[in-house]
Amino acid sequence: MPWFFYKSGLFFKVMPLREGIEKDVRKLLIPFLKWSLIGYMLYLLLLLIEGNFTWRDCVADPLKTFAIYGYIPLSVPAWFVLSLFFVRVIARFLIQWRIPPVAVIVMGIAIGFVLHRTGNPLPFYVPNVAMGTAFFMVGYRFGRYEANRFLLAVSMAGYAAFVLFGPSIVGHHRNILLTGDYLLWPLFAYCGIVTFDNLCRFLDAALSRSAFVRHRPVVFIGRNTFTLLVTHAFVYFPVMRLSTLTPWQTVGIIFAGYLLILIPLLLLKSRKDKQ
DSSP states (O other): HHHHHHHHHTTOOOOHHHHHHHHHHHIIHHHHHHHHHHHHHHHHHHHHTOOOOOOOIIIHHHHHHHHSSSSSSOOOOOOHHHHHHHHHHEEEHHHTTTOOHHHHHHHHHHHHHHHHHTTSSTTTTTHHHHHHHHHHHHHHHGGTTTTTTHHHHHHHHHHHHHHOOOOEEETTTTTEEEEOGGGGGGHHHHHHHHHHHHHHHHHHHHTTTEEEEEEEEHHHHTTHHHHHHHHHHHHHHHHHHHOOOHHHHHHHHHHHHHHHHHHHHHHHHHHHOOO
16 A cells, blocks of 8 residues: 555645645545445445344444544445545645655654554554655655666665565554564565566556557556556455355456446546547
8 A cells, every 4th residue: 555655645746735635635535435425325235135224234333434444334445545635635734834755754654653552542544644644755755766776776675685584564554563563664665666666667668569559558557546446345345245155156256246347437437538
């Protein structure tokens, strides 16, 4: 997840505060509400099928989930969209106030680390927004240098060293240390981001010279990340919740469901982009 916040910072454009926030509402908050509503309707349908259509199941539990986790049931990946909205709004104020990006990075990591060490007593969107703001500022301040050959070499070596001697990984959403050291996670993530971005740049250049020149699959995936990220939950969670088939049959149904939902959505979006 750090990559998404980093890229948002990399492509961030400074504009008047009101105009910028209105843009963030239009691009992030409204889509979050839309996808959450779709997920909630599917969630109610599942409850109806299972015979658990009570006030607690339909209203109280979803509100509690949202208050703690920052998403509505079945729209689990959408937590990122809401967190990114708050990150961008916070960043707009900090940049307008001319707060040094490095200071914001240090403060964001410090908040995430302290909350992790104290057992994450606050709703999960507090630490993931703090860390998201840190990664956003890394992209905003240092993203322009990622194509530098020396930085790429150092990042590749660092990433390889982490993989060989033990990566440091934190579950960004819940701010939970999965392996390694919390304070090494941002460094590991940055090395991976620089390596991955340069690899994608190389692949895009290579594929653009081939038969894929018209479609550029890497660019297509990048432009439709939001749709790919959010909609997969609408297939995965209902199937996993209701399926009584074997694991491989369940995987096959999930994959077929992805195709049935994503192909029309992506074709529609591609047509709108051309217009």
